[in-house]
Amino acid sequence: MPQPELRIRRAVPEDEEALARLDLVTWSHLHAVTPRPRPEDPFFTDRVRPFDHFVAERAGQVVGYVRLGFPTELASNAHVRQIRGLAVARQARGRGVGRALVRAAVAEARRLGARRISLRVLGHNVPARALYESEGFVVEGVQPEEFRLAGKYVDDVLMGRSLV
Incomplete structure (x- = not known):
């Protein structure tokens, strides 16, 4: 049975409950x-x-979201956009939802005139890293053991790609 069509759209205030539940x-x-x-x-x-x-x-039904923002508040950094969050409902994973959201973020960053797009991903998040790499992001730096989560030290991986 074919999947219903995936629709990517800008969030509206009425999405708050669904997005909070997804988070x-x-x-x-x-x-x-x-x-x-x-x-x-x-x-x-x-x-x-x-x-x-x-x-x-x-x-x-809301099955995912991507948050796009600035990496800093500095005017000298305003040419860069950053993916600041990505979530996909468990039942929708592996069906192109994350990829469609990353592509929407990249397209929006380009539309806004950004020269680069960046993100941070935890080193142990292998599925997310693979998705980002498949969409042209490269590792630009690693902050070893930057976080301690659930009793384990975890690297913070900095990734980015050019939009020009």
Whole structure:
């Protein structure tokens, strides 16, 4: 049976509940350095707005998102965009959702005139690293044992790609 069509769109305020739920159920030390979100935590804040996200929808259900922002607040760094979050529902993994979201982020960064796009990924997150590499990102640096998660030291891998 064919999969319903995947739709990538900009997030809207009404997506808050679905995105917060997705964050809650997908949270893992495989990709998160922050504490587990609580059900009452807002997804959108003054610093993390709907406009900063693309949402993946299949059959009317939110199955993923990507957050795009700046790596720093410095004007001298404004030509770079950064993927600052990516989540895909378990049942949607391995079906092109993450790839479609990464491509949407790259396209948006280009549309905004960025010269580069970067991201940070934990060294032990092999599936995410493989996805990013397959989309043209390269390892630009490694911060060894940057985080201690679930009792283990984990590398922070810096990846990026040119958009020009």
